[in-house]
Amino acid sequence: MIPDLWREYERFCSIRRGASAAGVFDLSDLDWISPTTLLPLGSFLLSSKMRYVPPRDQAVAGYISTMFSADTASGELLKSYVPLVRLPRRNGEEDRVLGLIYRFHDHGRSYGGENAFKYLIAEMVDNIYQHSRFSNAFVMAQRYEKKGFVEVAIIDDGITIGGSLRGAGMRVDDDVDAIARILREGISAKGSDTRGYGIRSNARMFTDGLKGVVLIVSGSGAVELAFTMPEGVVRQNNYHLSGGSSSLQGTLVSVRIPFPSERVNVHEYTA
Amino acid sequence: MNTPHKTIVLAATIYEDLALRDSASRLFDQIEEAPETHFSLDFAGVRSMSRSFADEYIARRAKSKKTITECNIPESVALMLEAVSHRSKKKGFKVDSVRTTIV
Numbered sequence: 001m002i003p004d005l006w007r008e009y010e011r012f013c014s015i016r017r018g019a020s021a022a023g024v025f026d027l028s029d030l031d032w033i034s035p036t037t038l039l040p041l042g043s044f045l046l047s048s049k050m051r052y053v054p055p056r057d058q059a060v061a062g063y064i065s066t067m068f069s070a071d072t073a074s075g076e077l078l079k080s081y082v083p084l085v086r087l088p089r090r091n092g093e094e095d096r097v098l099g100l101i102y103r104f105h106d107h108g109r110s111y112g113g114e115n116a117f118k119y120l121i122a123e124m125v126d127n128i129y130q131h132s133r134f135s136n137a138f139v140m141a142q143r144y145e146k147k148g149f150v151e152v153a154i155i156d157d158g159i160t161i162g163g164s165l166r167g168a169g170m171r172v173d174d175d176v177d178a179i180a181r182i183l184r185e186g187i188s189a190k191g192s193d194t195r196g197y198g199i200r201s202n203a204r205m206f207t208d209g210l211k212g213v214v215l216i217v218s219g220s221g222a223v224e225l226a227f228t229m230p231e232g233v234v235r236q237n238n239y240h241l242s243g244g245s246s247s248l249q250g251t252l253v254s255v256r257i258p259f260p261s262e263r264v265n266v267h268e269y270t271a
Numbered sequence: 272m273n274t275p276h277k278t279i280v281l282a283a284t285i286y287e288d289l290a291l292r293d294s295a296s297r298l299f300d301q302i303e304e305a306p307e308t309h310f311s312l313d314f315a316g317v318r319s320m321s322r323s324f325a326d327e328y329i330a331r332r333a334k335s336k337k338t339i340t341e342c343n344i345p346e347s348v349a350l351m352l353e354a355v356s357h358r359s360k361k362k363g364f365k366v367d368s369v370r371t372t373i374v
Contacts, residue, residue: 094290123323130323204364233366235370237371238371238372240373270354
């Protein structure tokens with residue numbers, strides 16, 4: 001069973017709480033970190049210009065430094081990770097950043113097949129461009145050979161899912177309701193009946209199809225959908241993030257996909 | 272009289288993976304602004320097409336007054352275009368349990 005993602009986001013919240021008191025991000029006690037913690041941390045560090053105290057564990061310190069500074073401009077395939085990569089504004093270069101993610105993951109061959117993997121990643125990224133009105137957006141990924149899963153995280157500092165739906169005049173109870181309804185009902189701020197298929201089919205494919213986990217944190221809400229074993233069922237965990245210490249100005253989408261995954265027929269999920 | 276005609280190789284113009292709605296939109300902006308009236312869209316080298324790209328592609332193609340033909344469409348792309356063209360009503364995604372926590 002794939003470990004849940006919520007605890008990784010909570011780790012970021014804990015570090016951020018400490019930073020607001022101390023004025024510095026103290027990472028000295030960290031002995032492990034994954035993109036769901038590191039990506040919001042990197043995004044926050046860039047926007048706040050605050051500094052961080054590196055972990056005492058030299059391996060973790062080196063890893064963080066690499067993830068924040070590795071050069072992807074050469075387009076060369078990196079071994080087990082995609083470092084902090086900025087999603088370009090709408091300039092036609094977006095597809096090539098997606099290409100970097102695809103190449104790193106060997107075009108998704110181990111993650112349910114090329115069609116399924118690309119469908120999932122493309123819809124995740126496209127939703128940011130279509131709905132979030134971001135100023136900054138980043139992606140990061142890490143493949144864990146021994147743990148048997150890959151983690152991909154995407155963050156933006158945009159108007160949040162609830163903000164997008166409310167801005168389109170749609171009624172949602174709160175940010176948890178907004179996230180849950182786009183995931184399960186496929187509602188869309190664009191209103192058109194042709195919109196909203198992507199994220200809903202993504203949620204089904206990540207859980208039912210690939211037996212993975214998806215976490216969305218947006219504004220003051222978070223929803224995690226997870227395929228759990230041995231029951232073989234999909235569980236939804238809702239988190240109402242009261243106060244500022246756990247909420248997020250923007251949206252984080254994070255997924256864990258086990259590998260090798262059986263080939264998924266994308267067309268079973270696109271109808 | 273020759274019909275003004277232009278071929279666009281999508282893998283070269285956009286990318287081998289046709290992923291984003293905006294990319295489809297830019298493609299048709301380019302087509303609409305061009306002086307040619309006939310376009311051949313060549314899918315040679317294309318590896319995948321997302322649902323969002325397919326949705327925008329179909330919508331913009333239907334609205335366009337230009338004559339557009341396609342060639343070398345890979346099977347996976349044809350299936351995606353077919354799925355989006357004949358979409359069914361959205362089905363709700365049922366989960367087996369819901370737990371709510373206030374943090």
